[in-house]
Amino acid sequence: MSEVYIRTQNREKLYRLGGNYACIEYGAYEDVKKKRGGAEADNKRHTICISDGCLEEIGEYESKERCIEIIDEIQGVCGQYLYAPGNAGLLIGTEATPPMAAVIPRVYQMPEK
Numbered sequence: 173m174s175e176v177y178i179r180t181q182n183r184e185k186l187y188r189l190g191g192n193y194a195c196i197e198y199g200a201y202e203d204v205k206k207k208r209g210g211a212e213a214d215n216k217r218h219t220i221c222i223s224d225g226c227l228e229e230i231g232e233y234e235s236k237e238r239c240i241e242i243i244d245e246i247q248g249v250c251g252q253y254l255y256a257p258g259n260a261g262l263l264i265g266t267e268a269t270p271p272m273a274a275v276i277p278r279v280y281q282m283p284e285k
Contacts, residue, residue: 200218249278
């Protein structure tokens with residue numbers, strides 16, 4: 173896999189997946205409020221993180237399903253390349269050109285919602 177640049181949801185950072193960062197993952201975390209006599213779960217946060225051994229949060233969404241959709245979109249961007257089928261060189265004096273594929277710069281902007 174070649175590199176994909178991923179811009180965080182808040183647009184403050186740009187990460188390079190395929191460089192030092194090797195993993196995109198979903199995480200669910202509970203915010204906990206402290207109350208007298210114990211803790212009470214407040215709400216569940218659904219996040220997407222990028223990792224190079226330690227996690228960096230790059231987006232937060234309303235559900236696990238939405239996070240998985242976004243990870244699927246990132247996967248689609250990872251597989252993009254520029255393809256030209258080539259030609260047979262049918263005109264007199266022209267040579268046939270072989271098919272070619274090239275890696276293009278790929279950037280994914282984390283959606284706001």
